[in-house]
Amino acid sequence: MTAAAHASLRAGRTHYSPLLGEPALREALAAMLTATAGTPASAADILITQGGTAGLSASILGIVNPGDKVVVPDPTYSLYGDLVAMAGGTVVPVPLAPDLHWDLDRLADALDGAKLFVFCNPVNPTGIVHSREAFNGSVGTFVQDAALVAVESCDEDVARMRAAYEKRGELMRGELATIPGLTLSAPEGAFYQFPRYDIDLPSVEVVAALRTHGVAVRPGSEFGACGEGHLRLSYAASPQSITEGVRRLAAGLSALR
Numbered sequence: 001m002t003a004a005a006h007a008s009l010r011a012g013r014t015h016y017s018p019l020l021g022e023p024a025l026r027e028a029l030a031a032m033l034t035a036t037a038g039t040p041a042s043a044a045d046i047l048i049t050q051g052g053t054a055g056l057s058a059s060i061l062g063i064v065n066p067g068d069k070v071v072v073p074d075p076t077y078s079l080y081g082d083l084v085a086m087a088g089g090t091v092v093p094v095p096l097a098p099d100l101h102w103d104l105d106r107l108a109d110a111l112d113g114a115k116l117f118v119f120c121n122p123v124n125p126t127g128i129v130h131s132r133e134a135f136n137g138s139v140g141t142f143v144q145d146a147a148l149v150a151v152e153s154c155d156e157d158v159a160r161m162r163a164a165y166e167k168r169g170e171l172m173r174g175e176l177a178t179i180p181g182l183t184l185s186a187p188e189g190a191f192y193q194f195p196r197y198d199i200d201l202p203s204v205e206v207v208a209a210l211r212t213h214g215v216a217v218r219p220g221s222e223f224g225a226c227g228e229g230h231l232r233l234s235y236a237a238s239p240q241s242i243t244e245g246v247r248r249l250a251a252g253l254s255a256l257r
């Protein structure tokens with residue numbers, strides 16, 4: 001990807017790209033989605049944005065008007081609620097089932113009168129994967145040339161990293177299992193553990209205490225009221241960092257008891 005970005009810059013592809021994105025990248029992404037998402041997609045369905053935050057901001061600010069109801073799962077990535085608030089909308093959080101999958105009855109009730117439903121797969125912070133999904137996704141030409149290389153020729157790297165994340169997740173799970181009072185989650189994608197702890201303290205306080213033990217994690221409450229009592233741990237880290245991080249986590253939790 002770096003070589004493709006470099007070659008593209010050298011070739012002078014530094015001008016504005018078409019507003020919807022480079023046609024070759026949109027075609028390649030449509031083919032990839034058609035092959036992987038189980039729903040046919042064409043280039044006309046694809047819009048290239050500068051990452052997830054820019055895409056979500058454009059979509060939510062474009063769709064949501066003041067007073068509109070927007071349904072989001074609870075817990076979920078905190079950006080969605082912040083963007084809805086910026087647009088003047090009202091966030092309707094839908095508590096997930098205890099296994100962190102959808103509670104479809106509650107979801108159906110909440111969707112009544114809603115303008116928008118924000119659905120992300122796999123889920124940050126829980127690592128849960130929902131079984132069917134579709135997603136759409138303006139950006140510097142050279143970045144898109146590099147992205148095209150990623151889509152067309154990085155399958156092996158993706159497979160390698162997927163296997164590495166699986167191993168890291170197992171490593172983290174095994175190490176966390178030795179800590180008393182933690183109920184582990186069962187991530188199906190992404191790279192997060194979302195364990196529940198049994199200490200009677202808000203997650204913001206637990207996170208602050210853990211920081212003094214040299215480990216930084218995210219408080220579950222950051223992802224919604226139903227995230228309270230949980231911690232979000234990322235295993236996008238080296239095996240050594242995972243082992244050492246969990247060791248510090250264990251020491252920090254034990255000092256809170």
Ligand SMILES: Cc1ncc(COP(=O)(O)O)c(C=O)c1O
Nearest residue numbers: 050051052053054077120123124
């Ligand atoms: C669920 C989710 N949505 C959106 C984003 C933001 O994406 P980006 O970093 O591409 O702006 C993230 C980043 O971690 C995320 O986990």
